[in-house]
Amino acid sequence: MFMKAAYEILGYPTYHWVSMMENPKDLDLWNSTLSRKYDDSKNPDTLAEWDALIGHISAVTDSPINAFAPELIAAYPHAKVVLVERDIASWYKSFEKNVISPFVAPFTRIVLEVEPGFIGKMGRIGGLLMHGQWNSKDFDEWRAKARDGHKTGTQGKATAI
Incomplete structure (x- = not known):
């Protein structure tokens, strides 16, 4: 939650695990997206698909979105990435x-x-x-x-x- 809070202090609306609790309709989107990745081996692979999930925000952190780091880096090649290493x-x-x-x-x-x-x-x-x-x-x-x-x-x- 610290990174979410930090990004939001800087003015970046941020997607985090708790975002699903705030937006319950997202649960269906993430269930479908994770099922495609882990059950069907078909990730969202177009910018339009990712924008449908997270296009309304400016930063992402935590699960479930961290499971898609390579896909997001490919979809948004000019995005800045902050890699947090914790104890x-x-x-x-x-x-x-x-x-x-x-x-x-x-x-x-x-x-x-x-x-x-x-x-x-x-x-x-x-x-x-x-x-x-x-x-x-x-x-x-x-x-x-x-x-x-x-x-x-x-x-x-x-x-x-």
């Missing part, structure tokens, strides 16, 4: 608190499976990211891979830049 222990503490823990609570797991609306759609996005971006079959594997995955993901984004 891995600090990042993992935040990741565990804000990503893993909310999803693994027993009640949440049940709701994620049966609720077709907002919560269920958020859960599907989390599952697509867990399986696709993090190549993990369950939360235990996601936790085990998180630190190395974060480091590798940051390095991959740096290479794409």
